[in-house]
Amino acid sequence: MIYKALIAALILLLLGCSIERNVKLDTRLPHPPAFKQTPLHIGVYYSPEFLGYTERKQLIMCGPSGRRDPSDIYFTFPVGSASRDLFDQVIGSMFTEITRKAGPLTNTSSVDALFEPQIEFFDWDMVCSKDFLSTGIISAKVSYVIHLYNGPDMHLVASLHVEGRSSEKPEFCFEECRDSLAAEQAIQDAMARFMIAFQEQPEVKRWFSTRTATTGNQQ
Amino acid sequence: MVFDPHCHDWKPAMRSLAKPIASLSIFLFIAACTTVQTQSEFQNSISLSPLDNVVLLSNLASDQDFSDKDVDRCIRPAMFDAAPELHFIPAKQFRENLYPYFMPSTTPRDLDDYRKILERAEVQKRVASLGVRYLIILTKGKTDEDWHGGILCGAGYGGGGCFGLSWWDRKSELGLAIWDLQNKSRAGSVQANATGTGIMPAFGLPIPLYMPATESAVCRELGSRLGKFLNGQE
Numbered sequence: 001m002i003y004k005a006l007i008a009a010l011i012l013l014l015l016g017c018s019i020e021r022n023v024k025l026d027t028r029l030p031h032p033p034a035f036k037q038t039p040l041h042i043g044v045y046y047s048p049e050f051l052g053y054t055e056r057k058q059l060i061m062c063g064p065s066g067r068r069d070p071s072d073i074y075f076t077f078p079v080g081s082a083s084r085d086l087f088d089q090v091i092g093s094m095f096t097e098i099t100r101k102a103g104p105l106t107n108t109s110s111v112d113a114l115f116e117p118q119i120e121f122f123d124w125d126m127v128c129s130k131d132f133l134s135t136g137i138i139s140a141k142v143s144y145v146i147h148l149y150n151g152p153d154m155h156l157v158a159s160l161h162v163e164g165r166s167s168e169k170p171e172f173c174f175e176e177c178r179d180s181l182a183a184e185q186a187i188q189d190a191m192a193r194f195m196i197a198f199q200e201q202p203e204v205k206r207w208f209s210t211r212t213a214t215t216g217n218q219q
Numbered sequence: 220m221v222f223d224p225h226c227h228d229w230k231p232a233m234r235s236l237a238k239p240i241a242s243l244s245i246f247l248f249i250a251a252c253t254t255v256q257t258q259s260e261f262q263n264s265i266s267l268s269p270l271d272n273v274v275l276l277s278n279l280a281s282d283q284d285f286s287d288k289d290v291d292r293c294i295r296p297a298m299f300d301a302a303p304e305l306h307f308i309p310a311k312q313f314r315e316n317l318y319p320y321f322m323p324s325t326t327p328r329d330l331d332d333y334r335k336i337l338e339r340a341e342v343q344k345r346v347a348s349l350g351v352r353y354l355i356i357l358t359k360g361k362t363d364e365d366w367h368g369g370i371l372c373g374a375g376y377g378g379g380g381c382f383g384l385s386w387w388d389r390k391s392e393l394g395l396a397i398w399d400l401q402n403k404s405r406a407g408s409v410q411a412n413a414t415g416t417g418i419m420p421a422f423g424l425p426i427p428l429y430m431p432a433t434e435s436a437v438c439r440e441l442g443s444r445l446g447k448f449l450n451g452q453e
Contacts, residue, residue, distance in 0.1 A: 033319050169286065188322060192325045
């Protein structure tokens with residue numbers, strides 16, 4: 001996609017225009033994660049800020065000896081909606097019952113816990129090598145803070161900070177071109193980190209043991 | 220390379236320097252070759268059943284230069300030449316099935332990490348359904364170049380061109396670890412490095428005389444070693 005954009009950029013540059021491109025992100029996994037489900041009823045709340053989170057990034061070209069040349073190409077990444085799609089799938093594979101909540105305090109007594117993810121930052125850039133014939137690698141980073149509240153009383157149990165990153169070489173492609181420019185994989189990486197880190201958090205472990213003892217569920 | 224548009228008297232200088240540059244180019248061309256060194260350590264000789272598959276992965280946690288596709292292009296052809304009976308599972312399929320493991324932040328690093336992951340029932344089920352016995356993962360991968368000499372380019376009303384000699388030392392290093400997913404153990408490791416010198420004289424135009432293919436030399440050597448090991452020949 002980058003090369004199509006570059007050819008178009010060359011034409012539009014001559015006309016004095018810049019290019020805006022809305023990137024389509026499909027973060028959903030083709031298979032359910034290889035993960036054991038915990039028998040708990042979990043609520044999920046996505047704030048309007050989370051769902052509407054987008055980032056507009058300028059494409060940087062690599063000049064000789066790692067020189068960074070800003071181009072007139074801009075990409076807009078719908079990070080919020082892409083994160084929601086994957087978070088839904090990830091949470092669904094971690095727990096047996098999931099309910100989407102319209103508000104953070106909406107009828108939380110019916111659920112064992114409530115998750116509220118927030119996006120801390122999303123970064124996307126071209127990293128240029130320092131050699132004379134400099135080449136670039138696209139790098140994407142995303143960071144979330146995911147709050148876990150105890151269902152009945154909305155007491156904050158833990159806030160998990162997870163970061164995901166990915167890099168990929170820009171490649172010529174003619175068919176089956178992926179549109180994500182490393183962003184999809186960075187989001188998937190962060191969610192994978194969340195799935196594993198979640199179980200290792202001491203506060204979460206404590207909460208799990210009391211919760212499963214109360215409800216009679218076994219992990 | 221230096222571009223110097225103000226250099227007008229470059230033709231006589233070019234004539235006087237042409238012979239030494241040509242001689243040096245010939246000397247470097249004769250001296251230039253690619254040498255490969257390999258180190259390997261295999262735990263036990265193995266016998267692969269026809270149902271066992273192999274997967275080749277890059278290390279997304281630490282290596283930006285080698286993607287899964289690069290590792291596949293690098294290692295698989297030579298492995299297949301050494302052991303045509305090997306069956307490979309695409310890296311993408313393996314990663315998709317083993318999510319959330321083997322992502323950049325969740326790739327296991329040592330024996331403890333591998334054991335922890337492989338002891339999980341869901342992981343065992345996925346590994347068994349893919350029939351993957353051996354996981355070969357990149358542990359080190361880099362290529363460095365060090366340029367010497369110089370080429371001067373000039374242009375005037377009567378024409379233009381480049382003159383001079385550049386040569387570069389190139390070193391490629393690759394290391395791979397082999398994990399036995401069935402026995403939850405490290406089956407071995409292999410690493411190789413290749414060095415070579417490239418030469419690019421310029422008599423009018425800079426034209427490389429020799430480009431050291433260090434990376435493909437390392438790939439061939441490692442692929443052949445791994446193929447022989449999995450074939451029970453090493």
